[in-house]
Amino acid sequence: NRKHRLAYDVERVVQEHLTYVREEISDGWDLIHQEGEMKVYRREVEENGIVVDPLKIFHSIKGVTGHEICHYFWDYRYRMEWETTLDSTKIIEVLEPDTVIFFQMHKRVWPAAQRDSCFWSHIRCISNSEEDQPTWLVVNYTTPHHLAPIKSPHVRLVANVALICETIINEPPLNIQDIKRENIECKLTYVAFVNPGGWVPSAALRSVAKREYPRFLKRFTSYVLEQTRDKPILF
Numbered sequence: 001n002r003k004h005r006l007a008y009d010v011e012r013v014v015q016e017h018l019t020y021v022r023e024e025i026s027d028g029w030d031l032i033h034q035e036g037e038m039k040v041y042r043r044e045v046e047e048n049g050i051v052v053d054p055l056k057i058f059h060s061i062k063g064v065t066g067h068e069i070c071h072y073f074w075d076y077r078y079r080m081e082w083e084t085t086l087d088s089t090k091i092i093e094v095l096e097p098d099t100v101i102f103f104q105m106h107k108r109v110w111p112a113a114q115r116d117s118c119f120w121s122h123i124r125c126i127s128n129s130e131e132d133q134p135t136w137l138v139v140n141y142t143t144p145h146h147l148a149p150i151k152s153p154h155v156r157l158v159a160n161v162a163l164i165c166e167t168i169i170n171e172p173p174l175n176i177q178d179i180k181r182e183n184i185e186c187k188l189t190y191v192a193f194v195n196p197g198g199w200v201p202s203a204a205l206r207s208v209a210k211r212e213y214p215r216f217l218k219r220f221t222s223y224v225l226e227q228t229r230d231k232p233i234l235f
């Protein structure tokens with residue numbers, strides 16, 4: 001039986017991401033940016049002349065767990081502290097404790113019209129059978145909502161975004177409570193399928209994406225490091 005009206009959609013999209021995240025970077029993906037452990041790949045795709053380039057970022061961050069990364073990404077309370085490309089974000093519906101619906105106003109990227117987005121956002125822990133750490137993930141997926149009417153001149157973004165995290169414990173000490181932050185590492189995969197929802201100059205959008213995604217992920221992961229530095233590890 002269904003937990004809420006979007007439960008089937010959430011399940012389907014989560015399973016899709018779990019299937020594709022393991023897919024090796026095949027040909028057709030260009031490495032467009034590399035910075036330390038961060039590798040940013042993009043495929044150039046246009047639909048009806050609109051740039052909808054899929055984006056895939058691999059990154060590993062020492063000193064935090066996948067649970068901590070997903071917690072700070074999903075929880076709206078922190079969003080405006082790390083998201084510099086938003087004018088506003090608000091929860092418009094809580095479907096269940098780990099699934100909410102957000103409405104966001106994105107900062108205008110001249111000369112394009114201002115974008116807004118409405119998506120369900122779901123956080124989940126997937127504990128695999130082996131003893132190693134579970135996988136944590138967050139999915140943000142566009143959904144219509146009566147409290148998020150599309151109002152001109154704003155253009156509704158269409159987004160399917162996932163942040164999938166594994167936690168690695170390097171040189172595990174004998175008992176788990178002795179694990180220190182220098183023993184842990186989060187390996188994350190961030191995928192974003194963003195359709196700007198209306199025409200944007202291709203070159204402009206590609207250069208904005210190339211600049212903004214690495215910046216956004218770097219700022220977000222630095223924010224989590226600083227928030228968790230002196231807190232007990234959240235596995």
Ligand SMILES: O=S(=O)(CCO)c1ccc(-c2ccc(C3CCCC3)c([C@@H]3C[C@@H]3c3ccccn3)c2)cc1
Binds near residue numbers: 083106109115208213
């Ligand atoms: O990871 S999330 O779910 C975090 C929750 O907020 C997410 C991240 C990014 C976006 C996003 C929204 C708008 C735009 C463009 C489209 C036309 C004009 C603005 C872009 C383009 C790719 C460039 C971009 C990339 C990163 C950050 C901002 N800008 C991306 C949406 C959701």
